Amino acid sequence: MADTNLPSTPADGNILTVLVPLVADLAAPTLAEATAMTAEDISCYLTAGGFALTVDQATITDERECDTIVRNAPGRKTVTLSITGIDNTNTSYANTDNALADALTEGSKWVALRRRGKAHTDPLVTGDIVSATSFTVGVRSEVPAEANSVLRSVWNAFVDGHEPDAEIVAS
Amino acid sequence: MFIRVKDPSTGHEFDVPEKSSLLRRGLVKPVNKKHYPPSQYPRRAKHHIDLAPKRAPVVAPELAEEPLRVEPSVDTAAEAIPEGDSNG
Numbered sequence: 001m002a003d004t005n006l007p008s009t010p011a012d013g014n015i016l017t018v019l020v021p022l023v024a025d026l027a028a029p030t031l032a033e034a035t036a037m038t039a040e041d042i043s044c045y046l047t048a049g050g051f052a053l054t055v056d057q058a059t060i061t062d063e064r065e066c067d068t069i070v071r072n073a074p075g076r077k078t079v080t081l082s083i084t085g086i087d088n089t090n091t092s093y094a095n096t097d098n099a100l101a102d103a104l105t106e107g108s109k110w111v112a113l114r115r116r117g118k119a120h121t122d123p124l125v126t127g128d129i130v131s132a133t134s135f136t137v138g139v140r141s142e143v144p145a146e147a148n149s150v151l152r153s154v155w156n157a158f159v160d161g162h163e164p165d166a167e168i169v170a171s
Numbered sequence: 172m173f174i175r176v177k178d179p180s181t182g183h184e185f186d187v188p189e190k191s192s193l194l195r196r197g198l199v200k201p202v203n204k205k206h207y208p209p210s211q212y213p214r215r216a217k218h219h220i221d222l223a224p225k226r227a228p229v230v231a232p233e234l235a236e237e238p239l240r241v242e243p244s245v246d247t248a249a250e251a252i253p254e255g256d257s258n259g
Contacts, residue, residue: 021193022183024218036180038198102192107173109185109213171221 009117016115017043017051018124019103023111026132026163032171034113034124042085043120045100047152050084051114053133055162079159081112081135084143087153104137104155111135113166128168134161175207175214176200182219186210 019040023029033039058075088098103110113130124130138156145151173186176199184202189209193199207214 021178021187021199022181022185022216022218024183024220030181033181033183036178038178038180038193099192102195105188105190105192107188107213108191 011116013120014117015043016041016118016120016122016124017046018113019110020113021110023132023134026111026134026161027166028169029111029113029130029132029166030169030171031124031126034130034168040099040103042100042103045085047084047086051112052080052082052084053114053131053162054080055164056080077162079133079162081133081157081159083155083157084152085155087140087151091151101140101153104140106137106139108137109134110137111161113168124168126168126170130166130168132161132163132166133159135159172209172211173213174209175202175204177202183216184219185216186213 018034019042020029020033020036021038023033056078058078060073060075062071062073064071083100083104085100087101088094089101091098112133112135113124114133115124115128115130118128135157138158140153140155143149143152143154172189174189174191174194175184176187176194177184178199187193187199191199194201
């Protein structure tokens with residue numbers, strides 16, 4: 001009888017999200033690009049589920065007179081992204097711990113490299129599989145302040161490239 | 172306005188907004204403003220890619236040693252069992 005007790009990996013603490021200003025090849029970011037001085041680890045600024053990336057793929061219908069079924073084919077993909085995270089602007093942490101809000105100035109372009117399945121503290125290494133999403137930052141808006149909450153903001157992002165299975169390659 | 176900058180760690184050149192944190196923290200260096208004046212829209216990025224040099228370095232090829240050829244002696248040929256005699 002097959003073993004049904006399949007192992008699984010907790011999501012908590014096992015996601016790393018790094019913003020890099022530019023990569024030459026979205027499908028194969030280099031280790032030098034992913035760990036450059038300009039790369040920003042925003043994992044600890046993102047709230048749970050704060051990296052809301054959705055990919056929707058349309059259907060091409062291809063009907064023929066000879067058929068009794070409607071043929072379907074994969075169509076265009078629409079990738080949307082909104083980023084929700086900690087915003088320490090104007091607080092005493094504004095100069096030291098506000099990397100996310102500092103980085104996401106309106107109009108700036110970034111590539112988000114997101115690795116799942118390894119501890120956040122493990123550095124990126126060659127061979128890691130990441131999703132690479134290139135986007136332009138839109139306007140920032142506040143998350144409505146509620147009782148017992150922290151200050152957060154939402155940034156609209158306009159995606160112009162997405163590679164769900166990019167591999168970190170040697171420089 | 173967008174400013175053309177160069178990332179010293181990767182060598183890529185790209186445009187960032189004037190208020191970019193990368194500029195403010197000095198992580199990127201503005202490039203020549205004569206060639207790239209501040210622009211209203213971000214321009215196309217210029218990637219720095221490490222490619223192999225166009226001309227390979229001239230190195231003398233190593234001479235491979237030829238394997239020694241051993242001519243089969245007459246005795247060895249005589250000792251060889253002919254096909255079909257294996258049953259004895």
